[in-house]
Every structure is written in C-alpha cells, then in structure tokens.
Amino acid sequence: MSNSDRAEALLRGDKVDRVPLYHFLLGFCARNVGYTTVDMYNNAEKSFQAQLWTFEQYGIDGGPDYGYASYGGWEFGGEIKMPEGEWQQAPSHVNFPVNTEEDLAALAMPDVKTAGSLPLAMEFSKLQQKHGKPITVTLGGNFSVAGNICPPSTLCRWMLKKPDAAHRILQIASDHILDVVRYWSDTFGAENVIPNLWEPMAANDIISPKQFEKFALPYIKETNEKMLGMGIKHILYHICGEQNANMPLWAQIPMGDPGMVTFGHQVKLSTAIEYFGDSCIILGNVLPALIQTGTPQQVYDASRDCILEAKDAPRGFMLMPGCELPPMSPFFNVYMMKKAIEDFGYYG
Amino acid sequence: MASDEKKAEILKGLHDSVVEYEEEKTVEVANEAVAEGLDAFEAIMGGLAKGMETVGDLYVRQEYFVPELLLCADALYAGLEVLKPHLKAESHAEPRKIILGVVEGDIHDIGKNLVKVMFDAAGWQVFDLGADVKIERFAEEQKKCGAQVVGLSALMTTSMLAIPRIIKTLRDSDSTVRVLVGGAPLNPDIAASYGADGYADNAGEAVEQAMKMLQQA
Amino acid sequence: MGIGNDRVSMLLKGERVDMVPVFPLGIRAFAALGVGYTMGEAYSDGEKSCRAELWAQEQYGFDGFPNFAYGPFGAWEFGGEIKFPEGEFQQAPMAVRYPVISEEDVWTLRVPDDISTAGAIPIGMAHSLTAAAAGATVMTPNAGVFTTAGNLCSVQKLARWMIKKPSLAHRMLELSRDFLIGMVQLWVDTFGKDILMYNAEPSAANQVISARHFEEFVLPYSIEVHSAALRMGIKHIMTHICGDQNLNLDHWTKIPMGDPGLLTFGHEVDLHTAIEKLGESSVIMGNVEPSLIQNGHPNDLYDACRAAIKAGKGAPRGFVLMSGCGFPPKTPPYNFFTMVKAARELGKL
Ligand code: B12
Numbered sequence: 001m002s003n004s005d006r007a008e009a010l011l012r013g014d015k016v017d018r019v020p021l022y023h024f025l026l027g028f029c030a031r032n033v034g035y036t037t038v039d040m041y042n043n044a045e046k047s048f049q050a051q052l053w054t055f056e057q058y059g060i061d062g063g064p065d066y067g068y069a070s071y072g073g074w075e076f077g078g079e080i081k082m083p084e085g086e087w088q089q090a091p092s093h094v095n096f097p098v099n100t101e102e103d104l105a106a107l108a109m110p111d112v113k114t115a116g117s118l119p120l121a122m123e124f125s126k127l128q129q130k131h132g133k134p135i136t137v138t139l140g141g142n143f144s145v146a147g148n149i150c151p152p153s154t155l156c157r158w159m160l161k162k163p164d165a166a167h168r169i170l171q172i173a174s175d176h177i178l179d180v181v182r183y184w185s186d187t188f189g190a191e192n193v194i195p196n197l198w199e200p201m202a203a204n205d206i207i208s209p210k211q212f213e214k215f216a217l218p219y220i221k222e223t224n225e226k227m228l229g230m231g232i233k234h235i236l237y238h239i240c241g242e243q244n245a246n247m248p249l250w251a252q253i254p255m256g257d258p259g260m261v262t263f264g265h266q267v268k269l270s271t272a273i274e275y276f277g278d279s280c281i282i283l284g285n286v287l288p289a290l291i292q293t294g295t296p297q298q299v300y301d302a303s304r305d306c307i308l309e310a311k312d313a314p315r316g317f318m319l320m321p322g323c324e325l326p327p328m329s330p331f332f333n334v335y336m337m338k339k340a341i342e343d344f345g346y347y348g
Numbered sequence: 349m350a351s352d353e354k355k356a357e358i359l360k361g362l363h364d365s366v367v368e369y370e371e372e373k374t375v376e377v378a379n380e381a382v383a384e385g386l387d388a389f390e391a392i393m394g395g396l397a398k399g400m401e402t403v404g405d406l407y408v409r410q411e412y413f414v415p416e417l418l419l420c421a422d423a424l425y426a427g428l429e430v431l432k433p434h435l436k437a438e439s440h441a442e443p444r445k446i447i448l449g450v451v452e453g454d455i456h457d458i459g460k461n462l463v464k465v466m467f468d469a470a471g472w473q474v475f476d477l478g479a480d481v482k483i484e485r486f487a488e489e490q491k492k493c494g495a496q497v498v499g500l501s502a503l504m505t506t507s508m509l510a511i512p513r514i515i516k517t518l519r520d521s522d523s524t525v526r527v528l529v530g531g532a533p534l535n536p537d538i539a540a541s542y543g544a545d546g547y548a549d550n551a552g553e554a555v556e557q558a559m560k561m562l563q564q565a
Numbered sequence: 566m567g568i569g570n571d572r573v574s575m576l577l578k579g580e581r582v583d584m585v586p587v588f589p590l591g592i593r594a595f596a597a598l599g600v601g602y603t604m605g606e607a608y609s610d611g612e613k614s615c616r617a618e619l620w621a622q623e624q625y626g627f628d629g630f631p632n633f634a635y636g637p638f639g640a641w642e643f644g645g646e647i648k649f650p651e652g653e654f655q656q657a658p659m660a661v662r663y664p665v666i667s668e669e670d671v672w673t674l675r676v677p678d679d680i681s682t683a684g685a686i687p688i689g690m691a692h693s694l695t696a697a698a699a700g701a702t703v704m705t706p707n708a709g710v711f712t713t714a715g716n717l718c719s720v721q722k723l724a725r726w727m728i729k730k731p732s733l734a735h736r737m738l739e740l741s742r743d744f745l746i747g748m749v750q751l752w753v754d755t756f757g758k759d760i761l762m763y764n765a766e767p768s769a770a771n772q773v774i775s776a777r778h779f780e781e782f783v784l785p786y787s788i789e790v791h792s793a794a795l796r797m798g799i800k801h802i803m804t805h806i807c808g809d810q811n812l813n814l815d816h817w818t819k820i821p822m823g824d825p826g827l828l829t830f831g832h833e834v835d836l837h838t839a840i841e842k843l844g845e846s847s848v849i850m851g852n853v854e855p856s857l858i859q860n861g862h863p864n865d866l867y868d869a870c871r872a873a874i875k876a877g878k879g880a881p882r883g884f885v886l887m888s889g890c891g892f893p894p895k896t897p898p899y900n901f902f903t904m905v906k907a908a909r910e911l912g913k914l
Contacts, residue, residue: 027506033863034897050899053863057902070455081480088453089506092480152458156415157422160369206458208413245410289533292505296600296620326505330601331898332617335624 007062008134010281010316011234011258019307019345020061021338022262022283022320024238026068027089027327028334029054037083037327041068041091044123052131059338061318063131066124067138069198069240072148072173073097074116076107089327091117098150101165107149107172112183125184135192137184141199141237142219143207145173152201159207159215166215174219181227190231194260196238203241212246221253228256236260240323243267251275258315264322269310282313285322291333292326299333303340311345319345350384358386362395362427367402369419371426378430388434392471396427400469404552407462414458421465428468445495446528446558447486449477451510456503459531462551463499470555486514487521495525497558500544502531512542519543526561530554568759569702572628576848576883577761577801577825585874585912587886587905588629588850590805590829594650594657594894595901596621604650604894608635608658611691619699625905628885633692633706634763639716639741640664641684642677657891665718671733674717676744680751690755697756704803705752707745709766710786714741720768727778738786746793758798761827763805764791767890770808770833779813787820795821803827807890810834814842822847825882832889836876840884849877850885853904859893863903870907878912886912 006020026040029050039046044066051064068090074080079094098104112118121137128135140148146169147155158166177197184193201207202216224235234256241264243250255261261276262283263269272282286302294302303319310317319341325334350358361377374396381391403420406412412420448464450457457479467474475493477485486498498518502508511529518525529544539547546561548554568574572586589595596617597607607614611633618631636657641647643664650657665671677683681690689706697703707713714737715723726734749762768774769783791802801823808831810817822828826847830839832854839849853869861869870886877884886908892901 032897033899034860053899057899083453085453088480089504092455153414153418153461156418159415160419204410204413206414208410208415211413211415289505293538293601328506328509330599332600332620332624 005061007318010318011260013258013315015347016316017346019311019341020318021059021341022062022318023060023325024065024320024323025054025060025325025327026051026066027083028325028329031327032057032331037088037090042082042120044120044127048124048127048131058334059341063128063133063136064124065136065138065196066121067136067196067198068117069140069144069200070148071117071138071140071198072145072176075110075118075176076115076149077110078149080116089324093148096149096151096154098169099154101162104150104165104169109172109176109179112176112179118180118183122184122187125188129188129192134194135184135188136194136196136236137180138196138198139177139180140173141197141202141216142170142174142177142223143212143216144199144201145177146170147201149173152206155201156207159211163214170215170219174223177223178226181232182230185230185232191233193232194234194236195227195232196236198238198240200238200240202246203243204245205242209245209249213249216246217249217252224254228254232256234259236262238262238323239267240264241266244271247271247275255280260318262320266322269306269313269317273310273313277313277315279315281316281318282310283318283320284310286319286337288321288323288326291321291337292329294333296330296332296336299336300340303337304344307340307344311347350386354384355386358384359391359395359398362391363399363402366396366399366420366423366427367406369416369423371419371423374423374427375430378427382430382434387436388431389436392428392431392435396424396431397469397471400424400466401552404466404550408550408552414462417462417465421462421468424465424469443471443473444497444558444562445473445475445493446497446499447475447477447489447493447495448499448501449481449486450479450501450503451507451514452480452482453510454502454504454507455479456531457501459503459551460499460501463501463530463548463554466551466555467499467558472555472558483510483514484517487517490518490525491521496562497526497528499528499530499554499558502529502534505533508533508538511544515543526558528554528558528561568761569630569700571630571702573827573848573885574628574630574702576885577827579825582883582914584914585878585884585886585908586628587908589627589888589892589901589904590850591632591634591888591891592621593618593631593633595892595896598894599624599898607650607894608685609649609688611688611693612695615692615695615699619696619701625901627905630702630704630761631692631696632704632763633689634708634765635685635706636708636767637716638685638706638708639713639744642680642686642744643674643684643717643740644677645717647685660716660719663717663719665722665737668730668733671718671736674740676740676747680744680747686748686751690751693752693756702761703752703756704761704763705749707748707763709764709769709783709804710738710741710745710790711783712766712768713745714738715768717741720773723768724774727774727782731781734782738782742786742790745790749790749794749799750797753797753799758800760799762791762794762799762802764802765805765807766810767805767807769813770810771812772809776812776816779816783813784816784819791821795823800824801827803829805829805890806834807831808833811838814838818842827885829885829887830889836873840877840880844880844882846882848883848885849880850887851877852887852889855888855890855893858888858900858904859896861900863900866900866903867907870904871911874908874912878914 076097078097259280265287365373594607637660640660645664646662830851
C-alpha cells in the first residue's frame with residue numbers, strides 16, 4: 001500500500017495493511033530539508049514540497065497540511081509575526097483585533113477570500129488538489145478562534161463577568177469557521193474537504209468542564225452539524241492538552257463518518273476509544289517532549305505502547321505525536337516511530 | 349485603632365472577596381481597612397495575599413481554572429491599589445525584585461501571568477517583560493533594575509532550549525543573580541541541567557522557591 | 566569479527582552486489598547530530614559516535630562501516646593538544662598546540678611508548694570495539710603518513726622544511742611512519758588481520774604540494790606503511806585521496822593497496838580518470854561534491870548522483886557512491902536520503 005492510500009482507506013472504511021503514521025510537522029520539515037521555518041508558513045509551494053519530501057523519507061501517511069494554532073487573529077484584522085530565528089516554531093500574535101467590548105461591537109466579518117493567512121491556505125489546498133492529496137483547511141476550534149480574536153485572558157474574564165460578550169465572540173468565531181469551510185467546499189466540493197480543527201484553548205489546563213459545556217460545546221456542536229450538513233464527510237479535531245474532564249462533552253459532538261480525533265498524551269488512547277472508537281479514527285499520542293529529548297529506545301517503546309493500546313480501535317488508529325512534532329526532534333527519534341510501526345503495527 | 353474582632357473581620361473580608369473574585373467588594377473592604385486604621389502591610393499580607401494563596405490551592409485542586417484565577421487577580425490588584433499608598437515607610441523597605449518573561453519564540457503567556465500575580469500578591473516588585481522575549485533582554489533589564497531573581501517561562505520543547513543561553517548571558521553580566529524556571533516541558537532535572545537555581549511546578553510554589561533561593565544566596 | 570556483510574565489504578570479498586552501494590565518508594558528526602548528540606561527542610566519545618553511525622546506517626539504509634578518522638590525528642598522540650568542536654560553527658577537532666615547534670623538537674620527539682593510551686587512540690579503540698561488537702567491518706582510525714607528519718609540526722612548517730631543510734622533513738615523516746605502523750599493529754593485535762587500514766591524505770593534495778614533493782616525501786613512506794600493513798596480513802587498505810590530486814595519480818598507482826584496495830576521490834578528480842588509472846586494482850569510490858550535499862536542491866543533488874553513478878558504475882572492481890570528502894554534518898537529512906534513493910533507483914546492477 002502506498003503512503004497516501006492508507007489514510008484514505010481508513011476514511012473509506014477499508015482495511016489497511018498496517019497502522020498509518022500521521023504528523024503535524026511544519027517546523028521539523030524545514031530542518032529536515034534545509035528550509036527556514038518561515039518558508040513553511042508563508043510559502044505554500046515550499047511548504048508543500050518540504051512535507052512531501054519528508055513524508056516520503058519517514059514513511060508518513062496522509063497528505064501535507066498547512067496551518068497553525070494562532071489562527072484567527074490576523075484574519076480579523078490583528079497582526080501576527082512569522083517565526084524567525086532559532087527558537088520560534090510557529091507564527092505568533094503581535095496584537096489582537098479585539099481588546100474591549102467596543103472593539104467587539106465594531107468587529108466586521110472578514111472576507112474569507114482575502115483575509116490573513118487564508119489566501120496562502122487556499123494556494124496550499126490547490127496544491128493538495130493538484131497532487132491528488134486530501135484537501136484540508138486548518139482552523140482553530142470555535143473556542144480557540146475566539147481566544148485568538150481577543151486575548152485568551154479577555155475571553156476568560158468575559159465568560160465569568162460578561163457572558164454576553166463571550167457568547168457574542170464565540171458566535172462570530174463560529175460563523176467565520178463556517179464561512180471558511182463553505183468557501184473551501186464551493187471551491188473543491190464539500191465531499192473532498194476535510195476541515196482540521198485544533199482546540200488547545202478549551203483544554204482543562206485553562207477552562208473548567210462546566211465552562212466548556214457552556215461556552216465551547218454548543219458552538220462546536222452546531223458548527224460541526226452545519227459543516228456535515230454542507231456535505232463535509234470527515235472532520236479532524238485535535239483535542240489538545242488536558243481534556244479528560246471534557247471527554248463526555250466532546251462525545252456529543254458529531255465528527256463525520258468516520259471523524260478523526262487526535263489527542264495529546266494527557267488523554268489515554270483507551271479513553272479516546274471508549275468515547276470515540278465507534279465513530280472516529282483515533283490518532284495519537286506519543287509525548288512530544290519525549291520525541292525531542294528522549295532516547296531512541298524510549299521513543300520506540302512509547303510508540304509501541306500506543307500501537308498496542310489502540311491498534312484495534314473499531315474505525316482504525318493512526319500513530320502520531322500528542323501535538324505538533326517538536327521541530328528540534330532528533331531525526332533518528334522520528335525514524336523510530338516508523339520502526340515501531342514496522343515491528344508492531346501490521347495487521348495479521 | 350480597630351478592635352481585634354473588627355480586624356479579623358476585615359482580613360477575612362479581604363480574603364473572601366479575593367477568593368470570590370468580587371472586585372468591588374474588595375475595594376470596599378480595603379477602604380474600610382484604611383478607615384479603621386488597620387496596618388496596610390498587614391491587610392495586604394494577611395488579607396489579599398492570603399486570599400490569593402487560597403486561590404492557588406483551589407486551582408491545584410481543579411476547582412478553579414484560569415478564568416477564575418484571572419478575576420481573583422483583578423480583585424487583588426484593585427485592593428492593592430487602595431492599600432499600597434498607606435504602607436508605612438519601614439514596610440516600604442526596598443521590596444524584593446523579580447523579572448519575569450516568556451522566552452524567545454514562545455507566546456504561551458497564561459502560566460507566566462499567573463506566576464506574576466503570585467509575586468505581586470507576595471509583595472514583590474515584578475518587572476514583566478511579556479512573551480517572546482529576546483535572549484539578551486533579560487540581562488539588559490536585570491542590569492537596569494537590579495532584580496535579585498529572574499523567572500523564565502517556556503511552554504515548548506523548542507523554546508526551552510533558549511533557557512541555558514539566557515542563563516549564560518545573565519551570569520556573565522551579574523554572577524549573583526538567581527534564576528527560577530518553569531513551564532510544562534520543564535522539570536527539576538532539566539532545570540538543573542540548564543544551570544537554573546530553582547524550578548517550580550506551579551504559580552503557588554514559585555514564590556516559595558524564590559524565597560528559598562534568596563535564603564541560599 | 567573482521568569483514569562485515571554490507572555491500573562495500575562484499576565488493577572487497579569479490580562478491581556480486583545488487584546495486585551501487587552508498588558509503589558516506591566520515592558521517593559520524595552528521596549521525597551524532599541526527600540522534601541528538603553534540604558535535605563534540607561525535608569525536609570525544611568513541612562508543613556513542615559509533616553507535617550513532619550504526620543507527621544512521623539503519624535509518625537511511627546505506628552501506629560501508631563506521632570510521633573514526635579525524636583531521637588533526639597525530640598532534641595529540643605525540644603530546645600536543647587538540648580542541649574538540651563546540652559551539653555552532655565548529656565541525657571537527659583542531660590542533661591548538663603542535664608537539665613540534667622548534668627544530669630541536671624534531672630530534673627529541675619520539676613515538677609514544679605506549680600507543681594504546683596515546684591521545685585519541687583510546688577513543689578510536691572504543692569506536693572500533695563498538696563496531697566489532699555490532700558485526701561491522703573494523704577500520705583503523707588514522708590519517709595518512711604525510712598528513713600525520715603535518716599534524717605534528719603544522720603543514721606550513723613541514724612544507725618549508727621540505728624545501729629548506731629536507732632532513733627535518735624526512736625525520737617528521739619517519740616518526741609519522743613508525744607511529745602509524747605501531748598503530749596498525751595494535752589494531753591487528755586487537756581485532757585480527759581481517760580489518761581495513763585507513764589512510765587519508767588531504768595535506769598531500771596539489772592545492773598544497775607539488776607532484777615532485779609527493780614523489781619525494783609522500784610516496785616512499787606511504788609504500789612503507791602500506792607494505793607493513795599488508796605484511797601483517799591486512800588485505801585491503803581504504804585510502805581517501807583528498808582534494809585535487811590529479812598530478813599525483815601516477816604516484817598513487819605505485820602504492821600497494823591490497824587486493825582490492827578501496828580508493829575514494831574528491832570531486833576534483835574525474836571518476837573516469839580514477840578508474841582508468843586505478844580501477845583495475847581497487848574499488849573506486851566517489852565523488853559527489855560536499856557543498857552540493859549540504860546546500861544543494863535535492864533535484865540537483867539527485868542529478869549529481871546520477872552523473873557519478875553513470876561514470877563509476879562500470880569500474881572493474883566495483884564502484885561506491887560517496888561524498889567527495891568528509892560528509893557535511895549540517896546536511897539536511899532529506900538530502901542524504903536523496904543520495905541513497907538515487908543509488909537505489911539508478912544504481913541497480
Ligand atoms: C493554550 C495553548 C495555546 C494557546 C496559547 C495562548 C496564550 N496566550 O498563552 C495558543 C492557541 C495560541 C497556542 C499556540 C501554539 N501552541 Co500551544 N498550547 C496551549 C496548551 C493547551 C495550554 C497552555 C496553558 O496556557 N496552560 C495553562 C497554564 C496556567 O499552565 P502553564 O503554562 O503550564 O503554567 C504553569 C506552570 O507551568 C508554572 N509556570 C509557568 N511558567 C513559569 C515560570 C516560572 C518562573 C515558574 C517558577 C513557573 C512557571 O506555573 C504556571 C501556573 O501554575 C498547551 C498544552 C500544555 N500541556 O501545556 C499547548 C502547547 C504548549 N502548545 C503547543 C504547540 C505546539 C503550539 C504551537 C507551536 C502550535 C502551532 N504549530 O501553531 C503554537 C505556538 C506558537 C508560538 N509561537 O508560541 C505544544 C508544545 C509542544 C512542544 N514543542 O513542546 C503544547 C505542549 C501542546 C502539546 N500537547 O503538545 N497554544
């Protein structure tokens with residue numbers, strides 16, 4: 001089976017020969033092929049090429065993706081900074097479009113054809129189409145987009161003191177996500193588009209399950225229902241960070257048939273399967289820091305443990321790190337994930 | 349002078365209004381403390397800061413999350429604003445100073461902001477450099493303000509690699525400065541291998557650690 | 566213990582191979598960085614650096630065997646001082662104090678009494694022991710006789726003496742010769758005779774000395790060292806004919822290399838020429854330009870590999886695709902992957 005076939009086979013519900021390998025790894029690709037990190041975020045062509053090369057080298061399944069966690073600020077008129085220098089691994093905020101309730105009242109919906117990173121993302125998706133790869137568009141989950149339009153601390157304060165403002169900004173984030181997905185669907189056909197949504201800000205590292213229930217759940221649920229209503233078949237959700245207490249709530253959210261849900265190391269794969277195994281492909285969750293700082297043997301063992309724990313998930317399992325692959329990971333450690341698949345990931 | 353009973357009531361009022369993140373109530377009780385002639389230092393340490401300590405516990409027990417913490421901090425600051433002008437000269441004695449910042453390349457600043465609140469509550473003078481702080485800036489600012497402690501925060505395995513470099517520039521410019529580090533990917537071993545003087549797992553422990561480091565110095 | 570089973574070793578045993586092997590010369594710094602070790606460890610820790618090479622070999626699927634040689638070999642062993650690489654831009658050890666500074670030093674300098682404890686020898690030994698334990702071919706860690714002599718007193722001094730005070734230059738080469746023979750003996754005593762001797766002669770390149778000086782100062786001593794190694798029972802000598810040595814090639818044909826020898830060339834020497842002059846008696850290896858490996862676009866690198874494979878494939882004793890000199894440590898991994906891929910796709914035999 002060729003690399004790009006495996007993920008698609010799982011989405012079709014077909015059998016695969018072995019556990020596929022999946023990664024978000026823009027910064028790492030830059031190092032692996034000798035580009036700069038900025039190239040990965042502001043040059044669609046180079047970003048796509050570097051990923052193709054790196055996927056070929058490490059036997060990574062699934063297609064190249066474009067996106068970053070701070071999505072939302074730039075698109076609504078804030079400023080972001082592209083990564084530069086030795087230590088930066090992704091774009092970051094310079095300022096936020098919304099800081100006050102007045103800003104919020106005056107906030108206009110962006111034109112998805114021209115706003116922020118979207119033209120680049122569109123260029124990237126056209127490359128995905130041209131190369132016959134799955135067409136993805138990476139956005140934050142509803143709560144994270146809201147927390148990128150205004151500072152996360154503002155969103156937090158509003159939830160407790162000005163719930164109307166919090167609801168308002170979540171509604172705006174939700175409408176925007178739908179606008180973008182609609183644009184992609186119009187361009188490529190809804191059945192060909194897989195939205196990738198990352199939700200770090202709704203982690204229990206930051207908000208309580210009660211707050212999740214009130215401010216994240218209803219918006220995420222409605223947005224996903226509407227995307228599926230448009231004809232989207234599969235949604236990939238990266239349920240980032242500590243989300244154990246949110247799991248019963250996440251389980252109420254439709255992800256498509258099958259959906260794809262990826263977890264950090266904080267959520268056990270067996271827990272993920274319990275909540276999502278019947279409806280979703282499960283992806284995860286080797287501790288990213290271990291891949292960067294552990295020994296090759298530790299990475300191999302951790303990968304093996306993930307494979308053995310989740311290999312037989314009803315709708316399938318894909319091995320991946322618990323979040324973005326740390327860009328500084330030793331190359332040999334990354335190879336060890338594939339080696340673990342070779343040794344333990346085949347289906348009899 | 350307020351009676352002991354009244355004093356206890358005011359301190360509890362300050363504590364509770366911080367814990368319940370009642371900003372206006374905190375101001376009200378703080379004004380009352382001033383009117384009753386309570387020692388401002390005592391009101392801050394025994395009322396507001398104690399409240400923040402309780403808040404730290406609630407966070408560790410997962411009863412409070414970041415939103416609650418932020419509002420508690422707002423209440424704390426509002427109370428401080430009322431009480432600080434009434435601090436007596438001797439309690440004004442040169443406060444301990446700390447520089448805080450998230451290292452270059454890293455914008456995860458929520459944790460660092462909570463650490464800052466705890467130092468503010470404990471009466472430290474905090475120089476907050478924000479997030480994505482260039483390596484050399486820590487030493488430059490330390491030279492300017494003479495902080496005894498520098499607190500570095502990193503949330504990513506990539507950005508944490510900047511920490512040993514920062515420590516080197518700090519030591520090169522002032523060999524007495526103490527460095528405290530924290531953030532999710534770090535642990536005591538990594539902190540030690542980077543040459544830091546201390547590590548804290550959460551905001552509550554951070555102040556304790558800093559005090560320890562100063563005593564060792 | 567002895568000669569391993571990778572494709573390069575198969576060529577040495579006269580066996581047929583299914584494809585052009587890839588053997589990146591001196592890959593251990595690249596390999597060490599690839600597993601998260603420091604550049605310093607690649608040189609100061611024989612066991613770690615060898616393990617890193619073996620891991621890289623597993624990851625990328627290339628042939629050949631670990632090798633420990635490094636630039637200033639000799640300086641430390643004779644009592645001088647070297648510095649291991651540190652910081653971002655250093656990529657190999659360098660001599661910071663030579664054992665020979667004055668002319669008098671030349672006459673008092675002696676080959677170390679106990680070679681096994683001298684300088685980097687224990688590190689090289691740890692490296693070879695690790696290789697042997699893994700079943701890989703073992704190779705001595707030394708450089709060539711002229712380069713080693715240059716490492717004792719600096720190449721400039723050696724070059725000046727060659728012209729002005731030839732007796733001093735000859736003395737340096739004799740010391741170097743005796744040291745190298747002693748070292749090869751130590752390796753044979755430890756691992757048996759089924760090992761390779763290594764020789765690299767960057768300092769003898771025509772960028773540095775003339776063919777005439779090569780004839781007088783490099784040729785006779787090289788013949789002596791190589792002959793001694795062959796007499797000890799070693800069957801193959803791997804020699805890196807580094808840099809521009811076009812004017813020296815006829816001299817190189819006179820130096821015994823074993824049967825077959827293993828000769829590696831920089832991009833400065835045309836592979837056709839190398840094969841014509843030396844291909845009957847040695848396996849020919851070469852010669853993709855290192856800076857292209859580190860900085861080139863993968864497609865250009867692939868094309869350069871194609872050209873090298875095309876030029877070398879028909880060599881009578883076999884051809885190995887290789888970097889034209891020490892493999893650049895900061896090479897993007899995908900570029901190295903591209904070299905191996907090119908050999909796989911274009912080098913089928
Ligand atoms: C929220 C979040 C975000 C938000 C950040 C918003 C903000 N303004 O801070 C957003 C969405 C913007 C974001 C972006 C990204 N993120 Co993020 N994010 C998180 C998440 C889920 C929670 C972090 C958090 O705020 N925790 C809550 C606070 C209260 O806890 P804390 O920070 O740990 O702080 C406490 C202690 O550590 C300690 N402490 C902290 N600092 C200090 C300092 C001192 C001196 C002391 C003593 C103590 C101390 O006290 C604090 C309070 O108790 C983490 C998951 C995790 N496990 O941490 C990922 C995580 C940090 N992110 C990650 C990644 C990869 C990214 C991106 C690179 C993704 C991308 N490709 O775009 C970008 C980064 C861009 C950049 N240039 O920095 C990874 C990092 C992986 C790695 N390499 O190590 C993590 C770990 C997720 C994971 N599971 O892998 N992210």
